[in-house]
Amino acid sequence: xxxxxxxxxxxxxxxxxxxxxxxxxxxxxxxxxxxxxxxxxxxxxxxxxxxxxxxxxxxxxxxxxxxxxxxxxxxxxxxxxxxxxxxxxxxxxxxxxxxxxxxxxxxxxxxxxxxxxxxxxxxxxxxxxxxxxxxxxxxxxxxxxxxxxxxxxxxxxxxxxxxxxxxxxxxxxxxxxxxxxxxxxxxxxxxxxxxxxxxxxxxxxxxxxxxxxxxxxxxxxxxxxxxxxxxxxxxxxxxxxxxxxxxxxxxxxxxxxxxxxxxxxxxxxxxxxxxxxxxxxxxxxxxxxxxxxxxxxxxxxxxxxxxxxxxxxxxxxxxxxxxxxxxxxxxxxxxxxxxxxxxxxxxxxxxxxxxxxxxxxxxxxxxxxxxxxxxxxxxxxxxxxxxxxxxxxxxxxxxxxxxxxxxxxxxxxxxxxxxxxxxxxxxxxxxxxxxxxxxxx
Numbered sequence: 154x155x156x157x158x159x160x161x162x163x164x165x166x167x168x169x170x171x172x173x174x175x176x177x178x179x180x181x182x183x184x185x186x187x188x189x190x191x192x193x194x195x196x197x198x199x200x201x202x203x204x205x206x207x208x209x210x211x212x213x214x215x216x217x218x219x220x221x222x223x224x225x226x227x228x229x230x231x232x233x234x235x236x237x238x239x240x241x242x243x244x245x246x247x248x249x250x251x252x253x254x255x256x257x258x259x260x261x262x263x264x265x266x267x268x269x270x271x272x273x274x275x276x277x278x279x280x281x282x283x284x285x286x287x288x289x290x291x292x293x294x295x296x297x298x299x300x301x302x303x304x305x306x307x308x309x310x311x312x313x314x315x316x317x318x319x320x321x322x323x324x325x326x327x328x329x330x331x332x333x334x335x336x337x338x339x340x341x342x343x344x345x346x347x348x349x350x351x352x353x354x355x356x357x358x359x360x361x362x363x364x365x366x367x368x369x370x371x372x373x374x375x376x377x378x379x380x381x382x383x384x385x386x387x388x389x390x391x392x393x394x395x396x397x398x399x400x401x402x403x404x405x406x407x408x409x410x411x412x413x414x415x416x417x418x419x420x421x422x423x424x425x426x427x428x429x430x431x432x433x434x435x436x437x438x439x440x441x442x443x444x445x446x447x448x449x450x451x452x453x454x455x456x457x458x459x460x461x462x463x464x465x466x467x468x469x470x471x472x473x474x475x476x477x478x479x480x481x482x483x484x485x486x487x488x489x490x491x492x493x494x495x496x497x498x499x500x501x502x503x504x505x506x507x508x509x510x511x512x513x514x515x516x517x518x519x520x521x522x523x524x525x526x527x528x529x530x531x532x533x534x535x536x537x538x539x540x541x542x543x544x545x546x547x548x549x550x551x552x553x554x555x556x557x558x559x560x561x562x563x564x565x566x567x568x569x570x571x572x573x574x575x576x577x578x579x580x581x582x583x584x585x586x587x588x589x590x591x592x593x594x
Contacts, residue, residue, distance in 0.1 A: 170384035186235035187333040193239035203283035230342040345370040407582025417574035425477035491585030493539035537584040547579035
């Protein structure tokens with residue numbers, strides 16, 4: 154791995170209900186931060202502010218000179234963190250917009266390869282992208298300017314600039330939030346002590362004490378999540394954890410995910426064989442509760458028991474997933490893991506119970522946890538192209554008509570028979586070792 158540590162988030166919880174008066178003070182801070190964010194979204198979310206987004210100090214200076222912090226009465230330890238949180242959201246939104254435009258450019262059959270290359274250059278070079286959207290002449294540093302002039306000489310720049318501006322107008326979204334149930338806090342605004350945490354309020358030298366369920370103490374920027382209905386506080390703490398390296402982790406493994414067996418390797422080893430039982434128990438309970446609630450909305454206003462039971466079932470399911478992923482890494486000792494990048498299932502069948510189970514499938518959680526654990530254990534995780542990976546014979550490459558999700562695989566060409574997930578995992582390993590790699594992490 155390239156770095157010696159990775160970042161992960163741990164959680165702390167308040168012990169007992171927070172007094173209503175203290176909760177109101179914390180909510181006031183959250184509402185002020187929400188107000189600051191919406192101001193930044195409105196003022197700096199457009200194309201005119203693209204050049205100011207990185208690194209953001211220009212916007213910080215403008216906000217400081219505006220006098221908003223003093224007029225709104227927001228402490229600086231909250232004001233500037235809320236501002237930078239909003240800038241992060243704006244940057245992420247522009248990243249999503251660029252990715253969507255890039256996808257549309259690649260799919261547009263009306264463009265020549267030179268035109269696509271030119272548009273991709275504009276999307277990749279931030280200064281060129283900003284200048285085109287603001288109808289300015291493109292002026293870059295010497296090396297990029299030479300490349301730009303070479304690419305622009307082969308295309309109609311006016312047509313492509315209008316196309317780029319049109320797609321950005323369609324896709325870019327001006328951000329706004331009404332969620333005032335959390336805020337970021339720097340080290341200057343809190344202090345641990347007496348098995349709890351003291352959090353600064355809007356009044357000078359006044360702090361609120363929140364008792365915690367653990368004795369852990371951290372020194373980093375925190376995120377305070379408020380739950381006024383339950384009178385509780387949840388603290389999100391980013392920490393750096395050391396990456397472990399294992400000399401005996403030398404294997405290359407192909408894996409395939411399933412709805413009944415969580416994970417199958419290219420050697421046919423199965424992990425999480427009870428995953429389907431946990432998953433169906435969870436989804437059946439959700440489905441029953443949803444139908445019951447829809448029938449008795451008027452007589453069933455409270456959802457506290459439902460949320461608590463759902464939380465326990467999810468914790469049980471996620472605990473089993475993590476247990477089996479740990480066992481997989483311990484027993485297989487992989488140096489590299491290959492898995493297919495597959496699209497989400499969008500079609501609906503006639504069995505509503507199966508449809509509901511598919512919609513609540515924990516595949517996204519499994520992939521996130523596997524990625525996190527691979528980073529912690531210095532295991533390389535590689536995603537490969539997933540087209541026809543379940544229908545292709547891993548022995549001869551023949552594409553069959555199709556297989557059932559958890560059924561067996563039979564190749565009519567060479568006669569090869571295997572479990573369908575094992576065949577998929579072998580194809581993932583073959584593609585990862587050869588061609589068709591998307592990216593590694």
